[in-house]
Amino acid sequence: MPDKKTISLVVNGTAYELLIGKDVFPSDTLAQTLRDTLGYLGTKIECDHGSCGACTVLMDGEAVLSCTMLTVECDGKKITTIEGLENRKTGELHLLQQAFIDHTAFQCGFCTPGIILSAKALLDKNPSPTKRR
Amino acid sequence: MKSFYHVDAKTVTEAVKLFKDNRGTAKLIAGGTDLLSILKDKILPAYPETIINIKIIPNLNQISEDAGGLKIGTLAKLEEIAQSPVVKEKHKLLANAAQAALDDAVPLGKNSYKVTIARELVRVPFYRLNVLGK
Numbered sequence: 001m002p003d004k005k006t007i008s009l010v011v012n013g014t015a016y017e018l019l020i021g022k023d024v025f026p027s028d029t030l031a032q033t034l035r036d037t038l039g040y041l042g043t044k045i046e047c048d049h050g051s052c053g054a055c056t057v058l059m060d061g062e063a064v065l066s067c068t069m070l071t072v073e074c075d076g077k078k079i080t081t082i083e084g085l086e087n088r089k090t091g092e093l094h095l096l097q098q099a100f101i102d103h104t105a106f107q108c109g110f111c112t113p114g115i116i117l118s119a120k121a122l123l124d125k126n127p128s129p130t131k132r133r
Numbered sequence: 134m135k136s137f138y139h140v141d142a143k144t145v146t147e148a149v150k151l152f153k154d155n156r157g158t159a160k161l162i163a164g165g166t167d168l169l170s171i172l173k174d175k176i177l178p179a180y181p182e183t184i185i186n187i188k189i190i191p192n193l194n195q196i197s198e199d200a201g202g203l204k205i206g207t208l209a210k211l212e213e214i215a216q217s218p219v220v221k222e223k224h225k226l227l228a229n230a231a232q233a234a235l236d237d238a239v240p241l242g243k244n245s246y247k248v249t250i251a252r253e254l255v256r257v258p259f260y261r262l263n264v265l266g267k
Binding site: 027067070073 | 134135136137138139162164165166169170172173174184186188
């Protein structure tokens with residue numbers, strides 16, 4: 001039997017308490033929970049096998065593939081989805097989001113949330129990365 | 134995915150006990166990329182009833198060398214292997230191989246790279262027939 005009853009998550013600054021067996025099942029991936037349970041539809045599920053990166057979110061500041069992560073293993077984590085990048089007070093987009101718009105860096109846009117969040121994790125760690133890294 | 138019981142093992146002893154107690158119906162989960170992928174595709178001969186989480190066991194990422202040889206903890210990340218002083222000094226080939234894999238991997242963030250081999254292996258018919266019996 002699961003040895004904990006609830007899972008606490010903070011998504012884009014909002015705290016959630018999810019009841020195991022009701023709000024979240026042990027087999028639910030973080031991507032499913034974000035989309036289906038909490039309604040953060042900016043997180044996309046594409047390959048669902050941890051290959052494409054469309055489902056990338058930030059967990060405690062690091063980029064993770066939310067489709068290959070069980071929600072029950074994310075207790076106490078702080079998650080940032082693409083919805084969390086906008087400045088809530090000013091309504092301004094994050095610089096990266098604005099840069100993607102300015103440079104028309106989209107094709108269909110489906111995987112763009114994952115690309116932007118991966119870029120954010122990289123740039124937060126290394127503001128001047130080389131082409132290789 | 135079909136559901137399963139999920140338990141956290143806090144020590145290696147606990148993980149081994151849980152694994153034995155479940156009599157072949159449990160699987161261990163560390164990073165999860167490979168396991169969740171093969172569960173979604175129903176590739177394993179039997180779907181596990183229980184998933185035992187070992188990634189919260191402390192010190193399971195340690196790398197050390199003693200008379201018996203080099204010991205790499207099952208939670209050691211590729212980068213930790215590549216940068217381990219003992220691996221770099223005494224097992225240069227392994228350190229280089231780990232670094233080469235990292236260089237071709239997709240950087241996800243601090244100490245986090247997507248490198249996975251089991252998921253690819255499990256799709257090879259020879260491996261499936263001889264190792265998984267399916």
